[in-house]
Amino acid sequence: MLRLFWLLARSIAGLWPRLRRLPRKAAMALGAPGADQHARPDRLWRAMLVVVPLALLAALVMPQVTLVMSPSIEAFAVRKSPGPIARGDYVMFTLHHPIAGPKPVSVTKHALCLPGDRLTMFETPSPLVSNSWDGHYYCNGTLLGVSLPQAHNGLKLTHMTWSGIIPAGMAYVGSPHPRGFDSRYFGLLPIASLVRMERIL
Structure with a gap:
């Protein structure tokens, strides 16, 4: 039982550095020019204006195509x-x-x-x-x-x-x-x- 608890604790400790980096990665994904700078949602919205119509087009066309x-x-x-x-x-x-x-x-x-x-x-x-x-x-x-x-x-x-x-x-x-x-x-x-x-x- 102690061994299982120890392995669980080590797994959680190993995840902590990744969790700390998550906000920075999210900011960059939202358009921030750097990891320590604020997000720029306008870049995300511009990307969405391109990606979403393409995704909708694929969703409409692909069901009609048979391989x-x-x-x-x-x-x-x-x-x-x-x-x-x-x-x-x-x-x-x-x-x-x-x-x-x-x-x-x-x-x-x-x-x-x-x-x-x-x-x-x-x-x-x-x-x-x-x-x-x-x-x-x-x-x-x-x-x-x-x-x-x-x-x-x-x-x-x-x-x-x-x-x-x-x-x-x-x-x-x-x-x-x-x-x-x-x-x-x-x-x-x-x-x-x-x-x-x-x-x-």
Whole structure:
């Protein structure tokens, strides 16, 4: 008990020099030209006139900006951009899938194949895993991507096997990244579930 009291007393004694210097530091922070001179609040107010508007602007802008954490998309930051979704647009949606983890996550991809487009898929034996198949996906004859039989963590992946004319209200979303996790695996998405985005960085 005495040892604990002694350690506490030493800690308090060590704080005393810092507490004595606190008024001087506060005066300088308030604009005093020196530690022993009076504060000059006018300098502080001038600084506040610059800092506060910038802080308010950041508070308004930052909530509208979404950072893109996936390496499969070339954008680093996007924001909502209302309007009809066109081919190639950035879109954001909520993904529910075991590969994404136990909780749904927000994902940003490109809208690559839209209603009325022809999506063609054919399979070839996978060179990566024996007795498995890769899916090749084309939109109006343009290659969108090739599926893989398993994820980087070894999780087995099943790919979409549907081909045909994209129905109204649906879209194929993806990216050019060979390991991108997109409609190759989870299929077409309702356009109503997509939010149009624009790249800002």
